[in-house]
Amino acid sequence: MSDTLKKYLTTDRSTRIQALHLTQAWQTGLAHQDLPPLLVSLLGELAAASVLLAGNIKFDGSVVLQLQGNGPVHLIMVECTSALDLRATAHLREGAALPADTTTLQDLLNADGQGRFMVMLDPAGRQAGTPAYQGIVPLEGDTIAAVLEHYMKHSEQLDTRLWLAADAHACAGLLLQRMPNESPATDDPRPFGHADTTWTHCTTLAGTLDRDELRATDSDTLIRRLFWEDDLLSFPAQDVRWHCPCSRERVASMLRTLGHRELEDILNEQGCVHITCNFCGQPYDFDAQDCTALFACAIDPSLAPGSDTVH
Numbered sequence: 001m002s003d004t005l006k007k008y009l010t011t012d013r014s015t016r017i018q019a020l021h022l023t024q025a026w027q028t029g030l031a032h033q034d035l036p037p038l039l040v041s042l043l044g045e046l047a048a049a050s051v052l053l054a055g056n057i058k059f060d061g062s063v064v065l066q067l068q069g070n071g072p073v074h075l076i077m078v079e080c081t082s083a084l085d086l087r088a089t090a091h092l093r094e095g096a097a098l099p100a101d102t103t104t105l106q107d108l109l110n111a112d113g114q115g116r117f118m119v120m121l122d123p124a125g126r127q128a129g130t131p132a133y134q135g136i137v138p139l140e141g142d143t144i145a146a147v148l149e150h151y152m153k154h155s156e157q158l159d160t161r162l163w164l165a166a167d168a169h170a171c172a173g174l175l176l177q178r179m180p181n182e183s184p185a186t187d188d189p190r191p192f193g194h195a196d197t198t199w200t201h202c203t204t205l206a207g208t209l210d211r212d213e214l215r216a217t218d219s220d221t222l223i224r225r226l227f228w229e230d231d232l233l234s235f236p237a238q239d240v241r242w243h244c245p246c247s248r249e250r251v252a253s254m255l256r257t258l259g260h261r262e263l264e265d266i267l268n269e270q271g272c273v274h275i276t277c278n279f280c281g282q283p284y285d286f287d288a289q290d291c292t293a294l295f296a297c298a299i300d301p302s303l304a305p306g307s308d309t310v311h
Helices: 024-030 037-054 105-109 144-155 194-206 211-216 219-226 248-258 260-270 288-296
Strands: 004-010 015-022 061-068 073-081 085-092 116-123 133-138 160-166 171-178 232-234 273-276 283-286
Touching: 004 219, 015 024, 015 037, 015 194, 015 219, 024 037, 024 085, 037 061, 037 073, 037 085, 037 105, 037 144, 037 160, 037 171, 061 105, 061 144, 073 105, 116 144, 133 144, 144 160, 160 194, 160 211, 171 194, 171 211, 248 260, 248 273, 248 283, 248 288, 260 273, 260 288, 283 288
Parallel strands: none
Antiparallel strands: 004 015, 004 232, 015 171, 061 073, 061 116, 073 085, 116 133, 160 171, 273 283
8 A cells, every 4th residue: 555654663672664655645745846856856755754754753743854055956845744744845946957967965955065954843732932843953965865864863863774765656765763772572582682683684684775666666565575584563554645734715814914905906917816835836826806705705704715625
C-alpha cells in the first residue's frame, strides 16, 4: 500500500527502521506548484524526511524542516503533523534560474556559505507567546539526507541514517536510527554490546539501496528485499495525506480586510481578484459578483461565495 509510513524494530530493540512511499499524496501536493525537476526532487526528499521524523514525535503537533540560503533557491520548507498531514513548498529567488550544471544542495542554497537548516517542533496546544522548539545549524552536506544526518548526530545525539529519493511521481525514504539508552532484550542470548553488530548489519544492508530502487519500490517489497533474513518487530502502518489549511473562505476573510474600494480597483484593472496560496500554490479567483458577496455575507453568512474546502 502506498501513502503509508511503515515502522519496525530489530528483535533486540536496538535499531528503528522506517520506510515510506508516497504517490497520491505527493502528486496532490505538486498539482499547483510549478517547480523544475531538480527542485521537485529536493522538496520531495525533505518531505519524506519530515514524515519519517514526525512518525516518532511524542506530542500532538508538527515537525517543520526548513532550508534557506542565498543561492538560486531561496527556501525549501515542509511541515508534517503527528497525524502525518503533510505540506511542502519551495521557492526560487526572484529572477533566478537553476544553472544546467547545478548538482548539489550547496550549489542551490549555500552560495555564500551562510545557508541555514532549521528544525522546529511545534506543539498543537502551544500558548500564544510561548516559542516552539527551534534548532538552527549551518547548512552542511551535499544532500538532504546528509544535512539531516549531521543535524541528528550533533544536535540530537542520535545515530541516524537516511536514504531519500523523489521525482514528480513519488517520494520515498528509509530511516535507520539507533534507539537511545538501549539495553539487551531479556530473551536475547547475545552478550551486551550486540547493538553495535545490529547497527552495522542494518546499515550495511540499507547501503546497497540506490535512489531509483527506493523511488520505484513499495515499502513492503523494499523491507522484504533488504531484511529478508531478519525477524523484525512490525507496527501498524500509518496513513499519510497531503493537507494545506488554506481555503476559499479563509481567502475571502483576508480580502474583506482590504476593503470594498481596493477590491474594486483590482477588479477594474484585472477583471478578477486572483490569489495564490503562498505555501501550496492553490489558486483562488473572485469575480465582481464574488467580491460583492464578500461584504453582503458579513450581514448574511449564507451569501458567502464558494465553499470552505480545505485540501
